[in-house]
Amino acid sequence: MTIAGTGCAAAPQDRTPAFHPAAPPPVTATAGPQTRAGAGAGPTVAYPWQPGRPELGVQVYWDDNPDEPVELVRAKARQIVDYVVDLEANALCVSFPFFTDTARSNAVHGGRTTPTPERLGILLDEARRSGLRVTLRPTLDERTLTAANPLDWRGTIRPGDRDAWFASYRRFLTPYLALAARTGVATVVIGTELSSLEGDPRWAELAAYARTLFGGETGYAFNWDVFVHTAVRMPVDRVGVDAYPELPLSDDASVAELAAGWHSWLDRRARGQMPSLLLYEVGAPAQDGIYRHPANPNNGGPVNEVVQQRWFAAACQMARERSLAGLYWWRVDFHAGPATVDPLRDRHESFAGRAAEQTIRDCFSGWRAVR
Template sequence: MRARLRHLLVLLVALVTAGCGPFGTAVSRSSSSPSPAPETTAAPAKVSRPWQPGDPQLGAQILWYAYSGETDTAVRTQALRLVDHMVALNMNAVAVSFPFSTAGPTADRVRATAATPSPRQLAILLDTAAAAGLRITLRPLLDERTLVAADPLAWRGSLAPADRAAWFRSYGAFLAPYLELAARHHVRTVVVGAELTSLEDDPRWRDLLTTARSLFPGELSYDANWDDYVSRHVPVPVDHLGVDAYFPLTGLGDDASVADLVAGWQRWLDRKSTGKLPRIVLSEVGIVASGGAYRHPAVWKSDGPLDTTVQRRWFEAACQVARDRDMAGLYWWNLDFHADPGAADPRTDPPASFLSRPAESVIASCFRAWPR
């Protein structure tokens, strides 16, 4: 395990202990569900300029941990609420991340859990987004809690299946119904893996992708962890690459300017290549609204005081870098599927949330001004 990940992974243990998901999002394991939104049959707001091939993908990741007993009506109403908010922020795209699990770091199988939304309920969200004119990406994401429970230093990028062939067979079987769902419900891109660093060199990706292409005619993508992206060629043979962009800027304090942050991002990206990056999507960009976050932007738990300026400047810098590099898209991390944007409280909401904080205004202005 690389030393630069240890601090993050130890903090992930604290998240689990505190009853939070691995991304700083509260996850319920009880039979109760959140308070349902009022039922509605309204149509979603429409994107003013729907995405077209060649346009940048300008969106956010919706992270959906399902609740027991959640009805289709509740899903439909919440999907409408989130999609309307995304349209209001000048987004033209959405990525839907949802969890799956494995028994531990050396396990040979993956599986859906009670927190994995069913294909039927995912279809409700996908159809709502499509009706609004949003470009759609579907993205399974390995939940890390069972990994951390077995080894505090384990994460999805350090998987070591005892039988890799069995793991890939299991993973392919898990993906199949979601690929078929994507083919039927307006999805443009399926991310076939995210941050699975230790498995990226495996030749079995080729067979898995051949099967995936037989089930889904759209684009297949893979999202690399930030350090993996800059340090080497990511060999998963997909159509496009995404980057979960959490570049640590260890030399900068909370008073760093946007220009300082931009320069730090550019130095990281230059380790890979200089100039334009028209085939790269920033698949995750986010940070907590708290002091010290520039040094560890991937850490979602903060004991420090709220500092929304830290978050705002990070968002401004990421937008500028993505535009300067002519990147294919940018997705902010994240919108909890169960969040109510209209009821967000910037003083007490989790530090990673951008809802009703200055960073949210940055999103709207960034996407409004982005050349298309």
């Protein structure tokens, strides 16, 4: 998504609360997840995904700290997965960063905070044990881009040699595609918000290569502003959108008014039911004025949980009415202990411990009809 030239995923804040692996989030008695027996037992998905059912998902963003030992990574992974299951989700998308040096660079690469396939595999293992459908989504980090030019972001990169750029990206993706194949990942999103490169014929070559290593679904995530008018067809199995429509509504707008605004935005793409479309990101900060600019968190202002909760409720209502393939709520930070966050001090785009958290449960528990 575009946030004043940056993406939310690219700029973790310093307000992440301390992680406490000994304090797992409570499982609501009425939520329905079952508990596994044995060591390390945790809740399992009550409504597992299968073809024809919606992906009721949560986005986890993992900006890795490679100094953390494997034991701590597994404890964090287990707590995150338990929390996602407690939200009545049946799907988990893991977004993680990779990097480029400048907007005109011909190469991409991993960095210190890019989780290795081995460390990612820990989270994937825990998700699989709980029955979650898993998507992997490498996402180009924007910090070096915006440092040089605040107007640049992942959607404005301009490699001088596109052959070299796509070859570099292919090399970066290769071990993650192999990981996805080994661990039963359902979807690999091979591109996220790379607006300036959309329509390039090299995507077809990259998608074909991905399918030689990974037999699951390939995906692409459009940015919200491009999606509703683009005629580009990406050569993937599933098209989605990071959905942050800007609606001219005040903070006292009702859920019905917001849902109508969501419909009007999506009508610019197509009317009626859209059962093949995924919303890869749905989120908004808990702060005043978000309906006009839902992709722009201002973590220094006061928290307003009500506007965030209404935004989530309206997005869910629209998605169900359009029979979408599913949605993923943005976001849970891999390093944040969901049971210990302070909703008054945590970053505004978080929903943990806030009114929107229960809205997510209500959304997913009510969206359980097999199409």
